[in-house]
């Protein structure tokens with residue numbers, strides 16, 4: 001039993017992409033963790049699964065698993081790669097497709113082989129929608145919330161881009177406490193489903209620098225939904241114009257948003273290699289099965 005896959009990335013945020021329209025394999029969290037391992041597996045930030053749609057108004061179903069095996073709702077760099085993958089595998093000829101995710105429908109549009117523009121849907125800010133715990137939900141939503149972490153109070157903007165994000169403004173992303181504050185906020189008690197944590201430095205009204213400590217992975221070279229969340233936070237606060245270039249370690253993304261509208265994300269995709277693997281090579285017996 002050999003499964004075909006593509007190894008792809010969007011600005012260095014890397015993926016193992018598998019077509020489960022024409023193939024079958026178990027999606028066990030332990031198998032995913034083993035495949036994600038950078039030394040013992042294939043290595044990736046997220047595994048992306050293409051499935052047949054379950055409703056008539058979409059072209060595909062898109063499932064996303066973090067390297068820790070958790071299934072999540074959305075992945076922005078992933079959806080661009082997903083669109084390129086279904087073209088490369090001749091699963092569709094349409095330039096614009098509708099893709100069902102755990103958090104709604106997204107619409108990627110392939111301009112040429114490498115560039116994809118995506119309608120990422122509308123951002124949400126209500127604490128319950130993140131989800132983010134507050135003592136009392138005020139009718140007037142604040143821009144940010146004070147949160148205690150590592151003996152200090154940090155101000156967090158919270159945004160749901162299909163998946164949960166917290167955004168912190170920093171003076172310089174090179175010295176931002178991504179390694180220390182990132183994991184503490186990711187698993188903070190006020191984020192019951194954990195959170196992706198973005199550290200944003202505003203350069204000018206149209207440009208920001210961003211580092212993201214991703215839920216279920218750690219710091220990645222780029223995060224598409226993180227870029228959307230950061231740009232939306234800055235625009236909502238009146239600090240940024242509606243068109244923002246977000247510079248991540250792996251390169252820039254263009255994010256466009258007008259309040260009360262959908263977010264548009266435009267960026268590159270790359271296929272690095274294709275291969276096959278046997279899931280049973282990664283199978284480890286339960287403890288009571290071991291001799």
Ligand SMILES: N[C@@H](CCC[C@H](N)C(=O)O)C(=O)O
Pocket residue numbers: 013045046066072073074075076077078163164196214215216217220222223224225226
């Ligand atoms: N890298 C992604 C986000 C992947 C999911 C995220 N780690 C989560 O747990 O929500 C992107 O490009 O958006």
